[in-house]
Amino acid sequence: MAPQRTNMREVADLAGVAMSSVSRVLSGHPDVSPAMRQRVMAAVESLGYQPDMLAQSLRRKETRSVGFVVSDISNPLQSQIALGAETALRAKGYSMLLTNSENDPALDSAHIRLFQQRRVDGLLLSLAAEDDPQTFSLLSSAATPIVLIDRELRGEAGRRASSVLSDHRTGMRDAVGHLLDLGHRRVGLILGQPMRFSRERLEGLKDAYAARGLQPLYTVVEGQLEPRHGRAATQALLDAAEPATAIVAGGNQLLNGALAEIQQRGLRVGADLSLVSCDEISLTQLYQPPIAVVRRDTRALGRHAAELLLSQLEAQEEDDQGRKRTTREPEVVLLPTEFVARPSCAPPADAA
């Protein structure tokens, strides 16, 4: 029996009270007599009444929902962030709308617009690009709080949004430092799109060389965070006149491609070639030999993003027109990364 939905009117009628009284009981208004509460609750029970959040949202001008834009939820990095974020949001009574941008900045902005039409209370964004004009203008004039996840925007958009960032630079500095200390000089760094995480990783690598006063014999290969690029870049690094003796993959997708190429060439990780990846996955832990990583707590990244957004949400007040207005300034949270040395790193093969 697909039950026709009961509305508040019916509850009020059955209880013989006004709708406003039902509303007060259900929303925990202080000024309700125990008798009233009883009558109403009895009616609610007997009808199996469930309030319509749509109508509540329209009236209250808040949906208790948050839009989350990722490029690809099937990427372990992003799904772990999503888990952390959803759990934190749910704990505060918020629901999460999720969408995939498929690495297309045009979809980023389309989804932001859609979420705005759905009147989400806030936005959690892991954008496909840091310089899309459409996205920029949408965010510059957004009416809700926004938290960027590991992204950095310039201009007005950047000034309006909060962000949760990972300290890729430090982790990468330690990773490359470890390789240099093992005797490597020609480190190959495979990066993804030109976004903050790529820039910071490059800086970290430079830091490591600079701190040791070494010539910049490293090679950087930029591209997309995809296995194809990981593989092509690895080919390039190994086929160079002066081949890299150690490779650092800036993400799990790149690692997949790199490993595929390494295996096809019959190279032994941690012997013929040293290898480091960014972000822990089951593969890095269980591979033989285990693969060194620049690690971070991805779930905490999502959790912090959600909590930052929630704190901005709570800091809102309504102006005289009944519209929400953010009173708090955007904030930036920096989360640590940590290099974990593993047997995939060893002295270079040609070190006599």
Place this chain on the structure above:
Amino acid sequence: MAPQRTNMREVADLAGVAMSSVSRVLSGHPDVSPAMRQRVMAAVESLGYQPDMLAQSLRRKETRSVGFVVSDISNPLQSQIALGAETALRAKGYSMLLTNSENDPALDSAHIRLFQQRRVDGLLLSLAAEDDPQTFSLLSSAATPIVLIDRELRGEAGRRASSVLSDHRTGMRDAVGHLLDLGHRRVGLILGQPMRFSRERLEGLKDAYAARGLQPLYTVVEGQLEPRHGRAATQALLDAAEPATAIVAGGNQLLNGALAEIQQRGLRVGADLSLVSCDEISLTQLYQPPIAVVRRDTRALGRHAAELLLSQLEAQEEDDQGRKRTTREPEVVLLPTEFVARPSCAPPADAA
């Protein structure tokens, strides 16, 4: 400038027309003159008006949103399903609300109820349990179409919901058949919760033994789909009086645990012990030696689930009270699995 949101009233006033005309233009009503369309669109542009989907939903009695309950989005299996589902939903203009049940059946039902209050048009469920009474009663009387993902419910709930199922049995039969043909007789099967996928896998294993007229020397270890269980089960299988010579892990989490134990014991996969896993992940492909798997197209699983739901949604009509009513019967879609033999499977070590 956080822009106060324009509403349809303002657009109508600016264009000097009635609200209903604005509505008609925006919703593509056939009977509108080009002149009217122009006037309205000009006003819409100049105000940057974006319709309020909340109000639309309340009025139209549909939200164009779907609730998706998973146990843990950070699990590669589920995030791939989610990607497939979200992409298909988005293509038809639907948004996805995502929540994690954390493998807790009580959260399953709580989230279903919440989604119902949010008036989602349909539900996509990868439930934590197939026998929770709360979930059962909610689903038995649900007002919207429901698609179960790789789950099977009995009773009224099962009769009301559609489902997309994987043919685990065939894949497992081939996997175990392969092991038996290599000479293994004591196969250890590690399973998760007592749900359809576990039952089917067990049946597949039995099929393989039966087809060859072999004694049932296999061992089955049931538990949770978690690394801990994978590890403990592997210990048990290897420490038995008659240790298993081949292990089949019923999922990627179980594989993680199994591999950890195998490595700690210094056993060589594909030599001292044969290994098969269920569902492809980067680890199974890139491990050395590569790990045989019972494979399925997880993204297609999500896509089919979404498309099945969408087809049920399209088959709805409104009754005289303006309520939606499903006209189509629930459907079941069965998707294939495929065993992929790899070097992790070899004749048993004791085979002279």
Place this chain on the structure above:
DNA sequence: TTGAAAGCGCTAACAC
């Protein structure tokens, strides 16, 4: 403490 009434922003009859 409770009820009556207005209205959130939109759509869909219905009338012209």
Place this chain on the structure above:
DNA sequence: GTGTTAGCGCTTTCAA
């Protein structure tokens, strides 16, 4: 083809 009107289901003044 366009305007007027009556709500969708709820919350929230405002009075009583």
